[in-house]
Amino acid sequence: MSEQTRFLLNESDLPKFWYNVMADSPVAPNPVLRPDTLEPVTPDFLSVLFPMELIMQEVSTEQYIEIPEELRKIYKLYRPPPLLPARRLEKALGTPAHIYYKYEGVSPAGSHKPNTAIAQAFYNKVGGTKALTTETGAGQWGSALAMACKMFDLDLEVYMVKVSYNQKPYRRIFMQTFGAQVYASPTGRTNYGRSLLEQDPDNPGSLGIAISEAVEVAATSGGAKKYSLGSVLNHVLMHQSVIGEEALKQMDMAGEYPDVVIGCTGGGSNFAGIAYPFLRENLKNGQRTRLLAVEPSASPSLTKGTFTFDYGDTAKMGPVVKMHTLGHGFVPPSIHAGGLRYHGMAPSMSAFVDAGLIDAVAVPQKATFEAAIQFAHAEGIVPAPESSHAIRAAIEEALDAKAKDEKRVILFNLSGHGNFDMAAYDSYLSGKLEDYEYPAEDVEAAMKELPQVNLPA
Numbered sequence: 153m154s155e156q157t158r159f160l161l162n163e164s165d166l167p168k169f170w171y172n173v174m175a176d177s178p179v180a181p182n183p184v185l186r187p188d189t190l191e192p193v194t195p196d197f198l199s200v201l202f203p204m205e206l207i208m209q210e211v212s213t214e215q216y217i218e219i220p221e222e223l224r225k226i227y228k229l230y231r232p233p234p235l236l237p238a239r240r241l242e243k244a245l246g247t248p249a250h251i252y253y254k255y256e257g258v259s260p261a262g263s264h265k266p267n268t269a270i271a272q273a274f275y276n277k278v279g280g281t282k283a284l285t286t287e288t289g290a291g292q293w294g295s296a297l298a299m300a301c302k303m304f305d306l307d308l309e310v311y312m313v314k315v316s317y318n319q320k321p322y323r324r325i326f327m328q329t330f331g332a333q334v335y336a337s338p339t340g341r342t343n344y345g346r347s348l349l350e351q352d353p354d355n356p357g358s359l360g361i362a363i364s365e366a367v368e369v370a371a372t373s374g375g376a377k378k379y380s381l382g383s384v385l386n387h388v389l390m391h392q393s394v395i396g397e398e399a400l401k402q403m404d405m406a407g408e409y410p411d412v413v414i415g416c417t418g419g420g421s422n423f424a425g426i427a428y429p430f431l432r433e434n435l436k437n438g439q440r441t442r443l444l445a446v447e448p449s450a451s452p453s454l455t456k457g458t459f460t461f462d463y464g465d466t467a468k469m470g471p472v473v474k475m476h477t478l479g480h481g482f483v484p485p486s487i488h489a490g491g492l493r494y495h496g497m498a499p500s501m502s503a504f505v506d507a508g509l510i511d512a513v514a515v516p517q518k519a520t521f522e523a524a525i526q527f528a529h530a531e532g533i534v535p536a537p538e539s540s541h542a543i544r545a546a547i548e549e550a551l552d553a554k555a556k557d558e559k560r561v562i563l564f565n566l567s568g569h570g571n572f573d574m575a576a577y578d579s580y581l582s583g584k585l586e587d588y589e590y591p592a593e594d595v596e597a598a599m600k601e602l603p604q605v606n607l608p609a
């Protein structure tokens with residue numbers, strides 16, 4: 153093993169292509185359905201929301217799609233980020249395992265989200281879009297898209313889940329600094345938001361609701377605004393593949409190959425970003441790396457949800473897809489501080505978990521913050537609460553290797569820093585954070601509202 157502390161690639165090593173796992177997928181893709189008719193979508197339905205170039209990427213089965221030169225130049229502002237061996241953490245754990253992390257927190261917005269935000273802003277600009285709408289939960293996605301929209305001179309409206317809007321004023325200000333208009337969702341600006349506020353003026357919001365508002369604004373704008381999503385969709389996951397492609401080269405520089413690759417999962421994009429290039433190596437080149445997705449036990453779509461067709465948003469305005477879901481009406485508790493609150497999961501990831509190509513575990517939030525602090529003490533980075541789910545699982549793997557006296561090579565994606573997440577850290581440090589049991593009854597109720605899909609066999 154090399155003694156080097158950081159494995160750095162040159163600018164010229166930045167991938168020239170995104171990897172599209174759909175080309176190598178051993179499971180047939182399921183159709184994407186219209187929410188009104190539950191019939192397969194056509195490009196015209198999607199073109200209300202997305203520019204044509206992204207729609208083509210969404211349905212593409214090409215193995216590689218070229219990254220335009222103009223976009224690569226912007227990626228080079230922060231890519232390729234380093235791969236670091238977590239030697240101090242290994243020492244603190246006393247493990248024979250070798251732990252590596254790919255650090256996406258070095259991007260200007262502090263997470264992996266710019267990898268797709270910049271690409272989506274670029275293709276919207278090329279397609280003639282003037283303004284975008286989006287949702288954001290904890291604010292990382294909104295921050296990335298605000299930065300990217302400014303680079304391409306696009307207006308942006310962000311519907312931010314109300315509980316996060318109140319807990320994270322600095323994320324809101326970050327977005328506003330880049331000229332975005334940020335609203336606490338549910339808002340009085342949409343029919344759907346108004347209907348929810350009439351029932352409950354204190355509705356804390358959810359990602360599903362914020363998506364519905366952003367979709368409603370774009371869909372009723374007469375073509376003036378398009379919508380942008382920060383996870384879940386095939387094209388978004390594909391844009392993130394630069395993470396894994398670089399990590400493959402960096403692991404090679406380190407002279408090791410991972411036995412396990414770990415990422416946290418909200419909608420699946422950072423996990424897919426690091427893991428799908430390794431999945432390709434498993435499928436095509438005989439590697440046997442275990443791919444491990446980590447979710448919070450308060451919102452456990454992969455480990456406790458059902459793999460079925462469901463609406464992507466609460467108001468049933470966006471497409472219906474087959475995914476692991478807790479039900480589109482499921483609202484995770486506001487006390488859950490660890491992010492990752494979406495009710496569903498990327499369809500490709502859901503299918504791969506179902507097919508046994510990817511494993512999934514759920515971790516409780518106190519253990520997640522404990523791992524975050526242990527990591528910060530050893531490595532000096534305060535991780536995003538979302539990413540800390542991956543750290544928890546990486547530590548468990550390292551301790552398991554120790555118990556079995558086994559050398560194991562562990563790679564995880566550190567998808568962002570937590571410098572704007574001090575309110576969540578404060579809750580943990582002051583002992584206010586509680587573990588929240590999986591709300592089985594709420595999920596059972598939400599599952600009664602699934603769409604009745606009857607596709608021809």
Ligand SMILES: Cc1ncc(COP(=O)(O)O)c(C=O)c1O
Pocket residue numbers: 263264289290291292293382383384416417418419420421422423491492536538539567568569
């Ligand atoms: C830092 C960070 N990591 C991970 C996620 C989860 O999203 P995804 O599963 O799409 O990577 C988020 C979501 O906002 C995030 O901010």
